[in-house]
Amino acid sequence: MTGEWLDIGWADEIPVRGSRTVQVEGGDDIAVFRTGDGRVFALADRCPHKGGRLSQGIVHGGAVACPLHNWRIALATGEALGQDKGCTPVIPVKLSGGRVLICRASTMQAAA
């Protein structure tokens, strides 16, 4: 694989209002989300609060609720919403012909 983007699979392999993960050896998993309107986002799979697996949260609108303590994290920016403060790294992602591509540099950085 060369190039800036890594192909991780078909978008429709991600449940609507759900997520899948990408494992990066030696680093955090990446959570890849699909929203109700079919948009795809990727975040490091850990809540800025206590490291909860965001991939296991409930996706609503453009946010995910962490399964551990219900912090809401914006999918586009990784920022905690509401009263909470904190930020999860965002992995740039794009769609091409139904395939999901994630940014190679950010993915590898997540492992570093």
Add this chain to the structure above:
Amino acid sequence: MQHQSHPAAAFEREHLVVIGNGMAGCRAIEELIARDASRYRVTIFGAEPHVNYNRIMLSPVLAGEKSFDEIVINDRRWYAANGIELVTSDPVLAIDRAARTVTARSGRMVGYDRLLIATGSDPFIIPVPGKDLPGVITFRDMADVDHMLAAAGKGGDAVVIGGGLLGLEAAHGLTLRGMKVTVIHLMPTLMERQLDEAAGWLLKSALEARGQTILTQANTAEIVGTDAVEGVRLKDGTLIPASLVVMAVGIRPCTALARDAGLAVGRGIQVDDHMVTSDPSILAVGECVEHDGNVYGLVAPLWDMCRALADGLTDSHSGYRGSVTSTKLKVAGLDVFSAGDFSGTDGAEDIVLRDASRGIYKRVVVKDDRIVGAVLYGDTGDSGWYFDLLKRGEDIGAIRDMLIFGQAFASGGGVADPKAAVAALSDTAELCGCNGVSKGQVVACIEAGAHSLDAVRAGCKASASCGSCTGIVETLLATTLGDAVEAGPRTMCNCTSFGHDDVRREIVAQQMCSIPEVMQKLHWATPDGCSSCRPALNYYLLCALPGDYVDDQQSRFVNERMHANIQKDGTYSVVPRMWGGLTNPRELRAIADVVEKYDAPMVKVTGGQRLDIFGIKKEDLPAVWADLNAAGMVSGHAYGKSLRTVKTCVGSEWCRFGTQDSTGLGVKIERMTWGSWMPHKFKIAVSGCPRNCAEATIKDFGVVCVDSGYELSVGGNGGIKVRATDFLCKVATEVEAMHYCAAFIQLYREEARYLERTAPWIERVGVEYIRARIADDAEGRDALAARFHFAQQFLQDDPWAARAAGAEREQHAPMARFTPHDATKEMA
């Protein structure tokens, strides 16, 4: 030069050759002619036999609303009058950039000075078996329409694969032509690219009402037939008969010609702001191009591109800057509009208006006081206004409060101030259409002491049904009482003005059967709810419609989705069911084997007398369940808002004090109640004597066996605030104890609020109420128990077994794995 049909200036004028006689190619030439009609000599190649026609009007032709002649944009006179040579039925097959020639299928070769590629898109064919059978077609050109009309002439069944814009138009046309049409759509809602879930749901309901069958989340496995198409088989095995299959799953830019010629091609032919490709003498326009990373499949951007292209060709370089697109559609008389970004991310706020009775849904997405997206359903009269505000990036801060009501209202047409509008109503004006309550009656009710919305609802029924008049009632409260208004009712969450009880009542009263339907009919303020209301709605629907409601996995908390307990480090713990707390060597061996095999770091006996295996990885869960299932164990539901455990003591069989067989009764009760979903976790215990070793008096339902029978008590819990049970009644037999238990559970399931345990519920409604319903009302008790047993036939289903057998296995596997150092990847 091969062509000298226009001798005047033929040798001075540059020759512009256009590949593609469609909407983009011809529009570009129209724009060019408008700027400088004498600059180029033009030859257009078209693959179809027709002159330039309006492809987006194929649907009305199919529907019989227009003839082909009516959708022609430029007839042959236009080509002749402008000196354009038109070559039809002769697609260009090759471009020779060195020689600057193109060669068509007929062998005709022409030279060019400038070349314009406008090849548009090809329909995407899903690669399933049977895709090449006669009777399987796409919906792209006039030939496809002719094919559909011929098929429709024979009647019968048609299947349209694809519930997007194109697919729904094909389905509508075929329905009008008398075919019985089934639409198969892979996604959960129709037109998901243009519409949000609520609007997609409304569209589906309306199309179904017009006789179409709409199957969402339906995945095509194969198209069956021997000599011609006979039907479509879905991955779940369903076979839908069909003599015609229309594939309308999408389009992709037609780039083969450009690619073969060595032009830069990404998703489309890459062009700069002047629509010039990587070869300076070759331009491209329309759906076949990629500009700034974007590919467009709609007509409006095409007009923008053609303007920039014609400017470039005539040396006034305006440049194309990309397009904001909108979609406006009318299918079967249904108005739908969407524009911009309505996904609601990144600080954007939603303004939502739902008017269920009129079938209207409007959603405007605002960010930093500017409209960034809009979805309209049912009333698209203001679509142009919203789209204009969006494109111009107008500051809407001043009209924000009235924005959703449309242009006339927001422009201050006399009713700009809602308070003034309500004040201006006469006392006889009907405010609440559902219950026929007038303004005067509401005011009288408020003046008689109803100082909150809940009190008004209880007092005069206004706003107590569909809730669409809630805003008006609140305004009346404010204007009548000033500051004396009490805080609003406890709503389910910020997505709605309804409380839990209202929602439950309306689900039953209006026979609602899906989450989007509830959100639509009850005017939810968010497009798809939040992590508080979605699990609650999922439960309420499950409770109201046992056997019929399809559970929404994405509205369940992770523990229920994974059928295991998530722990702080992201691993899971697993609790197999041990009926009544009993176990045996085989089960213990299986548990021990699982602990070793999957390196579980800890095993613990729970407070409910079960073994909890900790530290299981998500990807190992299916294998763990399979191993436990193989030893005869099922899920203990320790993760769920459901029946957890029935704790027992040893009872009369071993204990010198035991009065009854408490272990045996516990096992029977657990066999009866396991698998049942509840508003919250639910625990039962059976103690064999008043010494109460099973701690039955701090459980949701407790049985204490005594010599003369069984003492039943309810509403206990050992949680944050310990609460001992209230005595319910005493019964004489095991059968009665189980019958009362079933009835009590059902009452709790039907009436408590989601996440309300039995203890606060009973404190809220009073134990007298529970006694009246369970102990004193034999008929009601029987009915409750009957409803419980009816639901249990659907709910007593081991979720581990299905998962261990492979259901939803993708939930446990990563999509992909990467090794950073060598950057290799293996698909999971």
